[in-house]
Amino acid sequence: MEIRFQPALLQEVIDSFVEKTEREGDPTYYKEFHELADPIYEKFSLDDREAEFKKLYQYLFGTWGFSDIVRDAFDEFPQLKERIGIVLIKGVLKEDQEGVDILRKWGSVEQDLAKQFEDKGLKGVGIKLIPRRFYDPALTRYCRHELMHIADILDETFGYDPDTKVGQNPGEETLILHRYRVLWCLHIDSRLLREGKESMLTREDRFKEFRSWYRKIPPAQLKSVFEGLWQADQLTHAELVEMATDTLRVMDRALDVEGGELPEVQNKVMLMPGFPCPLCRFPTYSWVEDLENKLEKHVLDFIRDNHPGWDTEFGACDRCVEVYKLRADGVM
Structure with a gap:
């Protein structure tokens, strides 16, 4: 199995790590970097420097142990190493852009690269990470979690279909x-904990996350539904899509958890910061809640007319709320 790192990612990781450690009072990496980087300016012409710096970043990325973290994570999944031909790891800017997928879904270049290995009966997999993830103490947990996603993707019983279409409009799709x-993610972390391995998030955090996305489920039933999902041995791609689409299908999973172990949590609904607004699809940190009471009926109807399938439970960012109020009143 071959693991390739995007050159731009290597540079981002090394540069940000050097800056971080120096800022925190450890000049070791800063000195080592400049001991190797400064001579490049002296010994090589402008045209040749790019290639030399590329070699330098590759060398430091390996020497400082960043590549080993990812490679070691695969040691926990020997079955993946046998089925995957290439893993391409590239950088992204934001956490909500991170994830894994079949490499052919990324673009034509990656598709051609993956095809070279698929012809040999092997898969191509892509992993997207933000640069600071590489010096995050939680990287091992994160890699383990993401490799479980890959294991599911390659498991025929899971039935992963990257071409599945969902939703009737962009807001519903999001x-x-x-x-x-x-x-x-909930299903993966529950399995990891049952196997005695450290999960990405705790059970309590997964419950809070689940609650924030299924606000139609009555609070009294939330624990029962969550427990049914948490104890599930194996969920398939089709079942996950069905439950993500229809809240009633999630509620079918409820188990009797009288005297359950989940701790007391706040009942206030969370609209997750940084997630896309269902109307404009831009990430927002300024959600408007309780729209049923804050907006007049004609404004809500106007939004629903322009976004079939949307309802107040999906929320909206403050900018969209103001824009649609003006548009509904004929100002815009």
């Missing part, structure tokens, strides 16, 4: 995809 991710 909601379903986020719910799908929440359910899948």
